[in-house]
Amino acid sequence: MIEVEGLTKYYGPYPAIRDVTFRVEEGDVVAFLGPNGAGKTTTMRILTSFTAPTTGKASIAGFDVWDDPMNSRRHIGYLPETSPLYTDLTVRQHLKYGARLCRYPEDKVDERVDRVMDLCNLSDRADTLIHKLSKGYRQRVGLGMAIVHDPPVVILDEPTIGLDPKQVVETRRLIRELGKEHTVMLSTHILPEAQSIAQRVIIINEGSIIAEDTPDNLTAQIRRARSLRVRVKDTSPSVAGKLRDLAGVSGVRRTGEGGDGACYEVEMPVDGRDMRAEVAAFIVGNNWGLLEMTPIEMTLEDVFLRLTTEEEGAA
Ligand SMILES: Nc1ncnc2c1ncn2[C@@H]1O[C@H](COP(=O)(O)OP(=O)(O)OP(=O)(O)O)[C@@H](O)[C@H]1O
Numbered sequence: 012m013i014e015v016e017g018l019t020k021y022y023g024p025y026p027a028i029r030d031v032t033f034r035v036e037e038g039d040v041v042a043f044l045g046p047n048g049a050g051k052t053t054t055m056r057i058l059t060s061f062t063a064p065t066t067g068k069a070s071i072a073g074f075d076v077w078d079d080p081m082n083s084r085r086h087i088g089y090l091p092e093t094s095p096l097y098t099d100l101t102v103r104q105h106l107k108y109g110a111r112l113c114r115y116p117e118d119k120v121d122e123r124v125d126r127v128m129d130l131c132n133l134s135d136r137a138d139t140l141i142h143k144l145s146k147g148y149r150q151r152v153g154l155g156m157a158i159v160h161d162p163p164v165v166i167l168d169e170p171t172i173g174l175d176p177k178q179v180v181e182t183r184r185l186i187r188e189l190g191k192e193h194t195v196m197l198s199t200h201i202l203p204e205a206q207s208i209a210q211r212v213i214i215i216n217e218g219s220i221i222a223e224d225t226p227d228n229l230t231a232q233i234r235r236a237r238s239l240r241v242r243v244k245d246t247s248p249s250v251a252g253k254l255r256d257l258a259g260v261s262g263v264r265r266t267g268e269g270g271d272g273a274c275y276e277v278e279m280p281v282d283g284r285d286m287r288a289e290v291a292a293f294i295v296g297n298n299w300g301l302l303e304m305t306p307i308e309m310t311l312e313d314v315f316l317r318l319t320t321e322e323e324g325a326a
Pocket residue numbers: 022026027028045046047048049050051052053054092200
């Protein structure tokens with residue numbers, strides 16, 4: 012549904028994005044995840060034909076965003092980073108205007124606008140002028156504008172920014188709901204957001220895509236570096252050395268001791284082999300008194316930091 016190939020965009024001498032390539036299939040919900048200045052907005056502005064790429068190609072539903080913007084745009088609902096709204100219209104008027112502008116069937120406009128106001132929690136402000144709305148409510152109107160014409164592809168640039176916590180939860184729920192019938196691409200720098208909404212995450216950093224996978228696989232991808240936290244009764248210093256000598260273990264760190272033994276972080280082999288059973292048997296065999304063994308799982312946050320840090324290290 013969205014195809015992007017080798018997109019590069021220079022602002023002056025600096026590339027905002029470099030050789031960005033990805034695909035979003037019909038019905039997917041994809042999160043574009045990256046820190047400030049990574050190139051998320053730039054990519055989305057190209058997809059919505061607001062900016063021309065320096066090189067590369069992009070298409071929506073088969074229509075090239077630069078050669079055929081009329082057709083590609085007809086398939087898109089877009090929530091820009093800052094929503095340009097006509098502040099002297101009421102919420103209802105604005106959404107009606109949005110629906111008509113995109114040629115939503117005239118006889119169904121009222122019904123659709125009511126539905127969208129309901130979805131975006133705007134019904135209680137239906138007849139309020141937009142200039143009287145708070146920032147969060149304006150954001151909701153922007154989101155409403157992105158979906159009012161029921162487009163097959165919805166592109167949302169940081170859809171939850173500026174919303175209160177309750178509304179953040181509501182909006183994420185709405186996006187998941189939208190994902191059942193639409194192709195959705197949203198940008199975010201909030202990792203749990205990507206994890207909770209999207210089936211697939213594309214991580215962008217300094218203009219380049221550095222990883223792309225399901226939230227779970229991204230975590231698994233560097234599970235190699237996973238560690239085990241073990242607690243044993245025996246507090247003698249020789250335990251660490253013996254654990255370290257166990258074939259496959261790539262490192263051991265003593266992380267503390269309390270009333271009930273000593274705690275260690277045992278690094279698993281770089282090949283990703285699961286050594287939990289071996290480590291447990293080894294500890295039991297040595298009679299150290301195994302009290303606790305927990306894998307230290309990496310969150311997407313850890314994955315992200317690791318990937319971006321590695322990139323920086325390589326540069
Ligand atoms: N109109 C512009 N002129 C010059 N440089 C720009 C322009 N727009 C963006 N940039 C630069 O391009 C890079 C990518 O910016 P972009 O807005 O795409 O990042 P982003 O991932 O959306 O960040 P944020 O999370 O802060 O919204 C940044 O270095 C930015 O300074």
